Amino acid sequence: MPPRSVPDDAMPSVAEDDGNGVTSRRALMLGALGASTVVAIRPALAQTAGSVLTCEIPIPDQARAGSYIALDGSTVPARTLFSFAPPSRPYTGEEVRRALQGGMLPNTNYFSNQAYLNYIRRLQRGQGGFTCYASIQMPGG
Template structure:
C-alpha cells in the first residue's frame, strides 16, 4: 500500500470538520442580518407626501393634488413608520386616520417610485423574509 493511505481518512475528517465550522458560522451570521432588517423596517419612515410636495393633498387614488382639492385628504401630521405601513398594507389602518384617509395614503405609498422620499422603506417592506 501507499504511504498516503493512512492519512486519507484523517484528511477527509479534518476537511469535513472545517466545512462544518464554516457552515455553522454562516448560519450564525444570518439571524442578526434578518434582525437588523426587521429593526430597520420598524424604524424607517415614509412621509406622505414626500418633502418635495409638502403641503399638497392626497386624492383617494393616491395621486398628489393641490391643497384644498375637493375629496382629497390633507397630509398626516407625521411620517408613517414602516411597521405601521406594513400593517395597513396587510388590511389594517394607518394610525390617526379614518378608513378613507388610510386607503388614500396607502394608495399613495403603493405608487412611490425610486428617488422619492420613503421609497427605500416601502421597497424593504416588499422583500420576502426568510
Template sequence: MTDPDRPDYPIDEAVEAADGQPVAPVSQTRRRVLALGAAGAGAVLSIRPALAQTAGSVLTCQIPVPDSGRAGSFIAPDGSTVPAGTKGAFAPPGRPFQGEDVKRAMAGGRLPGTTYESNRAYVNYIRRLQRGQGGFTCFASLQMPRG
C-alpha cells in the same frame, strides 16, 4: 470479514490518492471536516442576528406622505398629490408613517390617526411610490419576502 473494495485502514495511517500522492491521515481529514462544519455553524449563527436586525430596521423606517418634494400637497383618494385645499382630498398626516404601520395597513389594517377614507388615500399614495421619491426604499423593503 474484509471487503476488497473497502480496505480497513488504521485511523492514523496515511492514505494515498488515486494518483499515488499521499494525503492527510484519515483522522486529520475528519478533524478538518469537523472544523469546517463548526465554522459554517458559526457563520449561520452570526448571520441570523443580522437578518433580524435588518427586518427590525425595515419596520422602523419611515414613509412621509407626501414626500418632501410635494410637501404642502393634499392626497386625492386615488393616491395622487393635488394642490392643498382640493375638495375630496386629504391633508397630509402630521408625521411620517413607520414601516410597521404601513405593513399592517397593506395587510388590511389602518394607519394611525386616519379615517377609513384617508387611510385608503394614504395607502394608495404609498403604493404609487416610485424610485427617487421619499419613502420608496422603505416601501420596497417592506415588499421583500423575509425568510
C-alpha cells in the same frame, strides 16, 4: 503516561477523496465557512426586522411637501376637491404593514386611509419612504 499514538490506518486521512473529487478537508472548510455565514447573517436579519418596525414613510415626501393626496394616491395641489391633507407625521413601517394587512393607519378615516395606502403603493426608488416600504414587502419583513 505518555501519549498513545494512533496507527495511520486507524484514522481516515484528512485529505482522503470521497469518490466525487471532494476531499474531507475541503468539506470541513466549506462547512466552517457556511457556519460562519449563518452566524453573520442572523444578526443582520434581526437588525433589518427591527428597522422595519421603526423606519418611516412620509406622506408626501419632502419633494412634494405642501401637496395633498388624491384617492388614487397621486399628489395634487393643496385643497383639491376629494383629496386629503397630509398626515401630521410620517407613518412607521409597522403602522403601514398593519394597514396593508387590512388595518387602518392612525388618525385616518376609510377614504384618507385608502388614499395614503395608494400613495405608499405608488412609491418608487428615490422617493422618501421607498426603502422602508420595500423592506415591508420582503418576506419576513
